[in-house]
Amino acid sequence: MAGRTAGPGGAQQSTGPARTGTFAIPGSASTKECQAMITLRSTLHLTGLTGVTIEDMVIDTDGDGIVLDDCRDITISRVLVNACGGHGIRLTNSAHVSIEDCAVYGYDTGSVAAGTFTFLHPRPCGGIRVLSGSRDITLTSTVIEHSRGLVLDTVDDVVVRGLHMADVLGVPLVVRGRGRRVDIGDIDILNVLSDVARPVQPVHIPAERPRQSA
Secondary structure, rough: OOOEEEHHOEEEEEEEEOOEOOOOOOOOOOOOHHHHHHEEOOOOOEEEEEEEEEEEEEEOOOOOOOEOOOEEEEEEEEEEEEEEOOEEEEEEEEEEEEEEEEEEEEOOOOOOHHHHOOOOOOOOOOOEEOOOOEEEEEEEEEEEEEEEEEEOOOOOOEEEEEEEEEEEOOOOOEEEOOOOOOEEEEEEEEEEEEOOOOOHHHHHHHOOOOOOOO
């Protein structure tokens, strides 16, 4: 299988055969000191890769945050994703993916990296979407805040534990399709907002952040 990544302007570029390796970003594990972490200002799009680790980084973009297509054995750990104009994390036809100790936001683009967490945009996106063909997905100790919620669409063998959602726009949890063995527990949801444009305050610094360790 040939691996492909998104090039300039979203064009797909071949990277040769799919490889097993590590994509590890060193940096601070503190969620309140984003400036100390490695920051990516564009979509991280992985296609056809196996054995990849993404950790200790901030992705703050006006498009999608992390996109996995046809990937296997992926770990996403201690990552902050802010995607006001796109999906926070989206998985399609991927297997054995672990998302742990992360946070997904829909605050204004650039504000999470800056540490201000402002929200002038009335209809944020963000959220996590696990789509058709994906299986063996684990989501633990993760925050979804000021964004869309979690969508599980025709997926098998999914475990969700320790999910905190706050200021969610629209339906916070959607499970649809013919998914099998979906195990969901230990979820708390605070303040579900209607799926319509609404006035918002110009500055808000949320009180809670995911617990993270180095």
